[in-house]
Amino acid sequence: MIVAKRKPLEQIEAMLEGFEKILIVGCGTCVAVCMAGGEKEVELLAAELRMRSKLQGRPRTIDEMTVTRQCDKEYLDQLAKYVADYDAILSTGCGAGVQFLAERYDDKIVLPALNTLFIGVAEGPGVWSQRCTACSECILDQTGGICPMTICAKNLLNGPCGGTNHGKCEVDGQKDCAWTLIYRRLEKLGRLDLLEKIQPPKNYGAMTKPGRFTHEAFQQAEHREE
């Protein structure tokens, strides 16, 4: 899941300066689960902004609408009949959602209400941690299901560096050393032999931005049309 957090209210207010009719568009997928931009969070943000504008004596209309996903055109189309009435759209989607919304309604000002953090998991109520860097070439089969590309500060693929310190990382003493975790996991699984295998140099070219991908099933369809 993509994890994000809301920008400070002051920053959102600064972006909204001068707009009188604002539509807040929520996203009901990842950011709803990480309690940053779902229907409930949109309600809270809208209530806060409405109260602020009344406290400051500036009349402002703030409406709310939450779509299932902001990264699919079909869901953004649902907003078509409303957006014309607004001066600005404040999106509580992740960075991808904000951009897709801005692309779909390119005559409108679309503003981000969140800072997108990472692809991660829920460690407990209200706590998330990063697990994947989207490196395009997964090697979790070799590392006991622990990603050195994400957990290791140096992205090392062939064992720890000299800075591993009793299972902690030299970069940040609070963080675990990925390779200690991997060793312990492989030991538990009885697969320490995997450590003897040398990982070839990583193809960082596969991580070149911006990524684009067409599903094979659809590649064939494109081919037939030509």
Add this chain to the structure above:
Amino acid sequence: MSEAKPAAPFEPKVVAYCCTYCAYTAGDLAGSMRLEYAPNVRVVKILCTGKIDAILLLRAFEDGADAVYVAGCALGDCHFQEGNLRAIQTVAYAKKLLAETGLEPERLEFFHVPASAGPLFAQRADEMTDRARKLGPNPLRGTARQPAGGKLAREPDPHPPLPPAKLGKLVRATER
């Protein structure tokens, strides 16, 4: 708002979200004991304070309440194990949101009021009313009824995931 002195003295509006198992029962007990407490308190009975959401608290202020409190069970006494613990967290979060918005966070509070504590219920009601008096009226009260937007009504889904069933409907044995 005008600076002219109001004709009537300021009477705060206080909303109390009370847990049905403890604070609400304590309120009943306070009544049975013929205890007098501030009539400014509007009690909202809820099944568990764990049900309280930050938006409920913010809406109360948006609608002009001068003070809001959530009254739940004593620690370890929640009927649903941890509802009051969740409410404490929610109220703390809502206080931060209030401060961010520009309202005094002291207008919001969480209290533990066990079911047997009729006098404590009355005391808390008075305490919160006094606090609202000291803080003065909620600046949003005057504009509470002015429209400022809200949730847009959602269109019915033109492509529902499942069409209404025509065949294979369940029929009760008695209707057969």
